[in-house]
Amino acid sequence: MSATALNRVVLIGGSEQDGLALSAILDGWAEEFEQFSSEDWLAATVFPETVGAILIAVDDSAESALACCATLKDGPSTAGLPVAILSRGTPDRALRLLSLRAGADDVFSLDDDDAVIGARTAALLRLKTLQDEVAPNQLEATGADEALHVLIFAEEANARKSLMKILQTVATATATDNPQDILFRAARSDYDLIIVHGGANADAAFRLCGQLRCVPANRFVPLLALFEREAWLPSERLSCRTADDCLIWPASSEELTLRVLLQARRKRFLTALERSLGDVVPSGQALDPETGLSDKVAFAALLQRAQRYVQRVEEPLHLGLFQLSGMFDHAGVERTVTAIRAHLAGRDVASRLDDGIFAVLMPDRKPQEAQALVEAMRQDMLQGFQSLRGRYFAGQAASRRHDMPMLDVRVVVKDIAQHKFTG
Known part of the structure; x- marks a missing residue:
């Protein structure tokens, strides 16, 4: 067992087959999986500080799982750990x-x-990450x-009608x-959850x-x-990353x-975290109206501010750069932005610096974590454009007026203390 894996999922109980199945399912969601x-x-x-979520399987009876x-x-050391009963x-x-x-x-x-x-386990892991980032006293003002x-x-x-009736209590x-x-409503009102x-x-x-x-x-x-259940094709299952959770309905x-x-609960922590943003990422930053990402001029100013910060504290601060070559239309930009925002x-x-050039500033991530995040974004971009390419082929079978959208994504992660940026 590693005491350094901060995204560890633990299964308590269950059969050996259950453990093997969950280990395979959670590959890519959790850094480490263990069964006891x-x-x-x-x-x-x-090592409770390394546990991201605990899954308790109901074996012969539910009493032991509930007691656990x-x-x-x-x-006192485990009260904040997200726990799910299986x-x-x-x-x-x-x-x-x-x-x-x-x-x-x-x-x-x-x-x-x-x-x-x-998806359910990932929701628990995200909840634990937010709990770790937010001090208890910051939750008092979140309503x-x-x-x-x-x-x-x-x-x-x-x-x-059915959803409204269920949620009315x-x-x-x-x-x-x-x-x-x-x-329109989502852009102009503050909601705790959106169900699609x-x-x-x-x-x-x-x-x-x-x-x-x-x-x-x-x-x-x-x-x-x-x-x-029948609506979710295996080829589309990575697209669930655009949502925080998914449920087979009814x-x-x-x-x-x-x-x-x-x-x-997750929204409560997110609200507290948003209010606690410090010197590196100021609130009220200008946004690009097309992508919803940070405006490139504001982002350049943010990089300069971040550079002064890391020089003062002498700690690394990482920036991921994406250079995309290929045909871009609105659907292509939307897929790229979705791949970035999902992570x-x-x-x-994140910001779009120019056509086909995107950047992501990661002020709280370690080098390996920053590299892994950028690679995950890159893979989602490639998969998103493969989906678009298939649709273009289907829609343009009788016409060859446009090239098929191809994508090549080149990425690099830099320590911004070693570089200069201008607006």
């Missing part, structure tokens, strides 16, 4: 209620779709006791069936999530995508409520 038996669960918390969860949530089959109402009373942050099934398990405000998009009237909800209307119901069209749901993520006011607003009302409350966290700031 139910009797040896205390060993899982020897309650003990973890009562311990059941066989769909968790029933009783198990969900008992899990919440024991302090669990989520409840889901070992039999869920692989990508859904990955934690106020009613939640949820914005819902669903083209089907029955879906809008935990949130004030507004629903619309117009994609342009939801973008795609129904039989998962790709449309993720595409709308990507557009919402590019709205400057929505950078810290969690996005929950709902869609039918599902139980308790399932949706639990997911909403988890994302609401931004904390005080990361």
